[in-house]
Amino acid sequence: MTSSPWTQATGEAKEAFEQEALQHMDALYRTALRMVRHPEDAEDLVQETFLRAIRFFDKFKPGTNLKAWLFKILTNIFINQYRKAAREPDVDYLNDTEEFYLYHNVKEAGSPPLSKSAEEAALDQIGRESIIQAIEGLPEPFRLAVILVDVEGFSYKEIAEMTASKLGTVMSRIARGRKMLQRLL
Numbered sequence: 001m002t003s004s005p006w007t008q009a010t011g012e013a014k015e016a017f018e019q020e021a022l023q024h025m026d027a028l029y030r031t032a033l034r035m036v037r038h039p040e041d042a043e044d045l046v047q048e049t050f051l052r053a054i055r056f057f058d059k060f061k062p063g064t065n066l067k068a069w070l071f072k073i074l075t076n077i078f079i080n081q082y083r084k085a086a087r088e089p090d091v092d093y094l095n096d097t098e099e100f101y102l103y104h105n106v107k108e109a110g111s112p113p114l115s116k117s118a119e120e121a122a123l124d125q126i127g128r129e130s131i132i133q134a135i136e137g138l139p140e141p142f143r144l145a146v147i148l149v150d151v152e153g154f155s156y157k158e159i160a161e162m163t164a165s166k167l168g169t170v171m172s173r174i175a176r177g178r179k180m181l182q183r184l185l
Helices: 011-022 025-036 039-055 066-087 098-109 118-125 128-136 140-151 156-163 167-184
Strands: none
Touching: 011 066, 025 039, 025 066, 025 140, 039 066, 066 140, 066 156, 128 140, 128 167, 140 156, 140 167, 156 167
16 A cells, blocks of 8 residues: 555645645636636636645655646646537537526626625726637637736746647747737737
């Protein structure tokens, strides 16, 4: 029977890893939200990222870039879910009763957070809404590359490692994604 990485590591190392990893939760959530566009899905994506990070704690090399490692996990999970969803047929709720049809459509549309006033929500959307729509309008590989470089500030090399792509491919996706954004804006 093999022991888990948690039993092999010292208590201080586990605690230090956890504290450092939790510092990146907001950045992971912001990126996940831009990737999946739904708060609940973004929360699930971040939770799965932390679960895998904990599970593969022994694979992390202390002294390396933890943020990049966590984003690589997040990106890999997103890509796997995206590919799985692309293979599955879309579900059509038109056969549901009217009550359930309305429920599913409202749920998919999402709603603004309840903690903000209508005024705050409207002010948050002024100016940003067109940018967000333009980013969401990008095809997935370009959207992911642009978000990781322009929003999260990762280097091209780090993005190449996270997405398991060649550096030239990442550079091309970023350049083309930015040109698409210019046209959309």
